[in-house]
Amino acid sequence: MQSPAVRGAPQWLRGLLSEEFFDSCAAHQSERKNDKNHFCVDCAAALCRHCLPHDASHNILQIWKYASCFVVRVDDLKLFDCTGIQSHTVSDHEVVFLNERTARKRSVASAENPCAACARPLPSAHDYCSIFCKVKHLGENEQGLRRALRGSRKGTAAEAGGKASSCETGRSCGGSLRKRSRKQAEPTRAPLF
Numbered sequence: 001m002q003s004p005a006v007r008g009a010p011q012w013l014r015g016l017l018s019e020e021f022f023d024s025c026a027a028h029q030s031e032r033k034n035d036k037n038h039f040c041v042d043c044a045a046a047l048c049r050h051c052l053p054h055d056a057s058h059n060i061l062q063i064w065k066y067a068s069c070f071v072v073r074v075d076d077l078k079l080f081d082c083t084g085i086q087s088h089t090v091s092d093h094e095v096v097f098l099n100e101r102t103a104r105k106r107s108v109a110s111a112e113n114p115c116a117a118c119a120r121p122l123p124s125a126h127d128y129c130s131i132f133c134k135v136k137h138l139g140e141n142e143q144g145l146r147r148a149l150r151g152s153r154k155g156t157a158a159e160a161g162g163k164a165s166s167c168e169t170g171r172s173c174g175g176s177l178r179k180r181s182r183k184q185a186e187p188t189r190a191p192l193f
C-alpha cells in the first residue's frame with residue numbers, strides 16, 4: 001500500500017514494508033492460528049506457522065507486534081543496516097518498526113529532531129522512526145539505499161554467524177538503548193578549561 005515511496009528498494013524489502021502481517025494466510029484459510037507472522041526474504045512472501053518449515057536455505061524473519069505496529073528484531077534483519085532507526089527493547093531484544101508511524105502527538109519540545117522522512121519527533125541520536133522512513137529517505141538517492149543493503153545472502157553467510165554483525169556500525173544498533181536512556185542522552189556542557 002506504500003509502494004510508490006519504496007520503488008528503489010529490492011523486491012523483498014518492498015514486500016516486507018507493504019505486507020499486511022497478522023492477516024490470515026490465503027494458503028491455510030481453514031487452519032487455526034493462520035495469521036502471517038513470518039516473512040521469507042528469498043520468496044518476498046509472508047508466511048503463517050503452517051507454511052513452516054519452509055525451505056531451509058531461505059532467510060526467514062519473524063514479525064512481531066509492538067504498540068500495534070509491525071516490528072522486526074534488529075538481529076534478525078541481516079540484509080539491511082538499521083543504523084539511525086529508532087529502536088525499542090522488547091523482551092531483551094532490540095526491535096525496529098517496519099512502517100512509518102502515524103504522528104499522533106507533535107511535541108514542540110522534541111521537534112528539533114524530526115524523522116528525516118516523515119518529520120515525526122524522535123529522541124536525539126535517531127534519524128528515522130522506521131525502516132520504511134529510512135528506505136524512503138535513502139531511496140531518493142540510489143547510492144544511499146544501496147549502502148544500507150548488506151549485499152547478497154551468500155556474502156553475509158559468514159557474517160551471520162558472528163553475533164556482533166549488526167552492531168559494528170550502528171550507534172543505535174548497539175543494543176544499549178533502553179527506555180531509560182534519557183539519563184545519558186543529555187550532553188555535558190561543561191566548559192573545557
Ligand SMILES: [Zn+2]
Binds near residue numbers: 040042043054055058
Ligand atoms: Zn522462501
Ligand SMILES: [Zn+2]
Binds near residue numbers: 047
Ligand atoms: Zn500459511
Ligand SMILES: [Zn+2]
Binds near residue numbers: 118130
Ligand atoms: Zn518516519
